[in-house]
Amino acid sequence: MTDWHSKTIKEMSIDLAKGEYSSEELTRHFLKRIEQHEPNLNSFISTFPEQAISLAQQSDEKRREGNSEPLLGIPIAHKDIFCTKGQRTTAGSNMLDNFISPYDATVVENLKTAGTINMGKANMDEFAMGSSNEHSAYGNTRNPWDLARVPGGSSGGSAAAVAAGLCAAATGTDTGGSIRQPAAFCGVTGLKPTYGRISRYGIIAFASSLDQAGPITRTAEDAAIMLEAMAGYDPKDSTSINQPVPSYSAKINDSIEGLKVGICKEYFTDGLDRNIEAAIQDAVTELEKLGAVISEVSLPNTKHAVPAYYVIAPAECSANLSRYDGVRFGHRCEDPADISDLIKRSRSEGFGEEVKSRIMVGTFALSAGYYDAYYRKAQQIRRLIKNDFLDAFKEVDLILGPTTPSPAFKIGEKSNDPVSMYLEDIYTISVNLAGLPAISLPAGMAQGLPVGMQLIGSHHSEAQLLNAAHQFQQQTDWHLKSPGLANAGTTEGKPL
Amino acid sequence: MKIDNEVILNIAELAQLEVKDEMISQYADKMTAMLNLIEEMQSVNTDNIEPVSNPLDAVQTMREDKVTEKDLRDEYQAIAPEVDSGLYLVPRVVE
Numbered sequence: 001m002t003d004w005h006s007k008t009i010k011e012m013s014i015d016l017a018k019g020e021y022s023s024e025e026l027t028r029h030f031l032k033r034i035e036q037h038e039p040n041l042n043s044f045i046s047t048f049p050e051q052a053i054s055l056a057q058q059s060d061e062k063r064r065e066g067n068s069e070p071l072l073g074i075p076i077a078h079k080d081i082f083c084t085k086g087q088r089t090t091a092g093s094n095m096l097d098n099f100i101s102p103y104d105a106t107v108v109e110n111l112k113t114a115g116t117i118n119m120g121k122a123n124m125d126e127f128a129m130g131s132s133n134e135h136s137a138y139g140n141t142r143n144p145w146d147l148a149r150v151p152g153g154s155s156g157g158s159a160a161a162v163a164a165g166l167c168a169a170a171t172g173t174d175t176g177g178s179i180r181q182p183a184a185f186c187g188v189t190g191l192k193p194t195y196g197r198i199s200r201y202g203i204i205a206f207a208s209s210l211d212q213a214g215p216i217t218r219t220a221e222d223a224a225i226m227l228e229a230m231a232g233y234d235p236k237d238s239t240s241i242n243q244p245v246p247s248y249s250a251k252i253n254d255s256i257e258g259l260k261v262g263i264c265k266e267y268f269t270d271g272l273d274r275n276i277e278a279a280i281q282d283a284v285t286e287l288e289k290l291g292a293v294i295s296e297v298s299l300p301n302t303k304h305a306v307p308a309y310y311v312i313a314p315a316e317c318s319a320n321l322s323r324y325d326g327v328r329f330g331h332r333c334e335d336p337a338d339i340s341d342l343i344k345r346s347r348s349e350g351f352g353e354e355v356k357s358r359i360m361v362g363t364f365a366l367s368a369g370y371y372d373a374y375y376r377k378a379q380q381i382r383r384l385i386k387n388d389f390l391d392a393f394k395e396v397d398l399i400l401g402p403t404t405p406s407p408a409f410k411i412g413e414k415s416n417d418p419v420s421m422y423l424e425d426i427y428t429i430s431v432n433l434a435g436l437p438a439i440s441l442p443a444g445m446a447q448g449l450p451v452g453m454q455l456i457g458s459h460h461s462e463a464q465l466l467n468a469a470h471q472f473q474q475q476t477d478w479h480l481k482s483p484g485l486a487n488a489g490t491t492e493g494k495p496l
Numbered sequence: 497m498k499i500d501n502e503v504i505l506n507i508a509e510l511a512q513l514e515v516k517d518e519m520i521s522q523y524a525d526k527m528t529a530m531l532n533l534i535e536e537m538q539s540v541n542t543d544n545i546e547p548v549s550n551p552l553d554a555v556q557t558m559r560e561d562k563v564t565e566k567d568l569r570d571e572y573q574a575i576a577p578e579v580d581s582g583l584y585l586v587p588r589v590v591e
Contacts, residue, residue, distance in 0.1 A: 102571045195551045209550060238557050239550065307536045318511060325512075327584050332577035338587050348514040356513055360504075360523065361530050363511040377537050379547030384540070386548060418526065419533050435551025459552065 004029050005165030006482055009222040012168060013070050016063065023063070023073025027056035027117055030075045034119070034166050043141045043151070043161040045080045046088050047120035055117045062115065070225050072115030077170040079158050080121035081128055082108050082213075083202040091204040092124040092136040092154075095330045095350030105202025106234045107171060107213050114229035119167050123157030126352045127321065128178055128206045130154050131424050134415050135354040142411070143185060144483040145449055149408040152182030158216045159186040163483060169217040169226055173203060175210045176309055177403075177428025180440035183216055184403035184452020187442045187481060189469070190216045191223045194459050195435035196241040198227075199234030207316035208239075210309075210432045219479055220441060220469035224248035227462060243460070251463050252470045257291030259468060261455075262396035266302040267427055273406040279444025279451040280402050286475050287400070292468075297396055299388040304381045305430035306422055311365050311378035312433070317355075318362030324350060357418070386434040393458040398468055401427055403440040403452030427454060437462050439469050442478035450481070497535060499527045 004012070004026055015021060031049050038044060052075065059073035083089050083101035085108075090096045104112070112118070125135040133140040133156030141156045143149040144164040151160040155172030159182035162170050172179040174192035183190025191214045198213040205211065215226035227248050234240040263284065268277060284294055326332040326346025333349055336342035351359070365374035392399060405426060414421040431438045436456055443453035453472075457465040473479050501520045504527070508515040515523060569582060578585040 098575075100575055102568065102575065196554070235559060239554065241552070242557075301540075304537060304540055307534045310530060311534055311537070322512070326577065327586055328572075329575045329577075336587050339589050342587055343512050344514045347512055351513075357523070357526050357530070359511050359513065360507050361527060361534075364499075364503075364507050364527070364531075365534075367507070367510060373538070374534065376547055377540075377542060378534075379549060380542035380545040381537055381540055382548040382551075383545050384542070386551065419529050422533065433548075433551065 002029060005033055008219050009071065009074055009168050009217065009225050010219070012074055016073050017068055023056040023059045023117065024053060026073065027052050027075050027119070030119060030167055037164055037166060040147055041142050041144060041160055041164055042139050043123055043157040043164065043166060044077065044120040045090055045092070045123050045138045045157070048087065048118065052117050052119050059115050059117065067115070069115045071111070071229055073117065074115070074168050075117040075119050076111065077119050077122045077158060077161050077167040078108060079124050079155050079170065079172050081124060081173055081204045082171055083204070084108050084118065084121065087121070089121065089204070090138070091128070092126040092138060093350065093352065093355070094137045095324050097137070097331065099330055103202060106199035106236060107230050108202065110229055110232065111171070122155070122161055122170055125154035125156070126355050127204065127317070128154040128173055128175055129317070129354050129358055131177070131181055131421055132409070132414065133157065134411065135352055137352055140411060143408050145187065146408065149410055149449070150185065152185035152408065154178040155216060156182045159183050159188055159190065162186070162188045162216050162218065165482065169215055169222055171213060171230070172216045173211055173213050174432065175206050175313060176432050177425045179214045179216060180403050180428050180438060180452065180454060181425065183440045184450065185408040187450030187478070188216055188218060189220055189223050189439065189441045189479060190214065191227060191439045191462070191466070192431065192437060193227060193231065193462055194241065194437045196239045197231050197437070197462065199232070199237040199240050201234055201236040205320040207313040208320060209316060210313060212432070220439065220466050220473055221249065221252055223439065224252055224466045224470070246463055248463050248466050251467050254467055255291065256287070256468050256471045259292045259398065260396040261287055261292045261294050262297030262392055262399045263294060264299050264302070264399050264401050265296050266299050267401035271405045271423070271426070272402060273446060275446030276402050276405070276407065276451050279446060280453055283443040283453050283472070284400065287472060290471050290475055295396060297392040297399060299392060299430070301381065301384045301388050302430055305385055305433060306426055308378040308381040308385070309425070309429045309433060310361070310422060311374045312382065314358040314362030315365045315375050316362070318359045318366065321351070321355070321359055354418070382433045385430050389434045389436060397457070397464060399456040401454055403427060403454040407446045407449035407451060431456055435459065437465055439465050441469050441472065442481065443476070444478060497528070497531045499524045499531060
């Protein structure tokens with residue numbers, strides 16, 4: 001058995017160029033691993049083995065013709081929220097169980113053009129609403145580090161698949177932490193770029209003013225390679241940033257001597273797991289060794305982020321999900337009595353409980369008499385949170401803290417207490433409210449589970465974030481740890 | 497704020513969702529818990545604070561009023577539950 005699956009995109013790309021192995025061999029290797037580990041992990045909703053092999057053969061042909069793009073022939077997965085032409089795209093929902101997308105999302109098209117091989121569609125919380133993957137209509141993904149635990153969410157399938165070596169990288173989306181939190185729980189690297197950096201066209205919408213796509217990879221260097229292919233102005237997305245995409249890889253090896261890193265004091269409170277706190281303190285020491293200058297910063301409105309988010313996100317979701325009416329696509333109920341029955345029953349049968357609850361809260365927040373007290377108020381708090389960050393970035397280049405207050409929790413542990421699950425997103429949500437880029441990277445272990453460190457940058461600072469993250473990964477080896485795969489097939493509660 | 501059964505039924509109607517009788521109180525409890533979380537916002541002074549609708553404070557961009565996409569009606573209707581002669585079918589609305 002080879003260890004190709006534990007290599008980075010960068011290493012695979014070099015190997016492919018040297019002819020150490022072909023993309024077809026690499027793809028078959030990953031397919032074999034999917035076959036072997038999927039019964040335990042459930043990280044995919046659909047896989048496309050035949051198509052993947054055919055694409056790999058085509059990319060080998062292109063390589064023979066002299067093409068050497070960094071992503072040519074690299075097997076990846078797409079979160080099942082990205083529309084892929086001619087393939088089922090479910091968003092983890094029964095509502096879209098029969099939905100075959102008639103077009104590709106811009107991200108999918110961009111990554112196809114870059115030469116990636118799409119292996120399959122990764123599992124996720126329904127319509128990206130959740131932090132545990134327990135809200136998927138296709139069963140929850142399990143954490144490869146401990147099968148009794150959640151992989152995080154909503155991009156839990158993407159993070160678990162990368163962590164378990166079932167693909168080289170995966171796409172994700174992040175509305176309140178949905179890339180960074182699963183990356184932290186699964187011990188991989190996850191980047192949420194600046195709002196608008198990557199086109200939202202063809203991504204099934206959850207909360208349009210918060211949603212942003214990004215890569216989940218083994219390393220920051222791979223995230224830079226993926227981001228270069230994914231990002232860019234798209235006239236089909238009116239919120240897309242019309243600025244050129246810099247070469248994120250070009251500056252990745254620069255020294256971070258003198259980089260000003262702020263430690264947010266509001267992130268180190270009673271709710272933070274002691275082992276995570278210790279790991280983050282150690283990470284700070286590593287950054288200091290690299291020449292970073294550490295200081296304390298304050299983001300006083302942090303505590304208001306979760307309440308504001310749980311108005312804004314449900315409000316936008318209630319509007320976005322009103323399109324599912326059983327008329328044009330998606331689930332339609334059997335034998336509707338009339339138009340009202342058709343719409344209500346199709347929606348009620350198609351949506352899961354968490355989605356329905358959020359639609360209800362959002363509808364309430366937007367309903368007559370409550371708009372000012374809830375939605376407008378939340379958008380004003382959003383300004384205060386954004387201003388906190390803008391003030392902090394006058395003093396420091398990056399802000400550092402834990403990605404999550406605790407390591408991966410057990411499946412079922414929080415499912416009866418949604419509010420306690422929502423509080424898991426305390427460190428990630430304010431970044432979406434402010435539209436900032438942030439990265440989660442492995443920075444230690446707590447009770448045998450990965451710990452994620454989050455670095456937050458100012459708007460459009462992805463190059464600086466990736467540079468700092470890469471330098472940290474040159475200094476540490478947390479990102480090289482992978483779940484023990486020797487005991488594949490063991491039962492719940494044990495590592496794979 | 498306590499959400500009662502009447503509020504639940506009203507919101508369900510606005511959201512076009514069917515809530516079965518036995519689920520009403522469960523929804524009421526869940527929404528009350530969520531609203532208690534949200535209620536904390538009211539303690540924040542937001543006088544004269546401009547709301548954020550786009551995190552980059554970008555304004556809506558406009559494009560030239562020109563046809564750029566081809567007609568894909570057949571492809572889009574191929575995934576519809578019920579169509580006839582290019583029309584989406586629903587139960588009779590007008591008697």
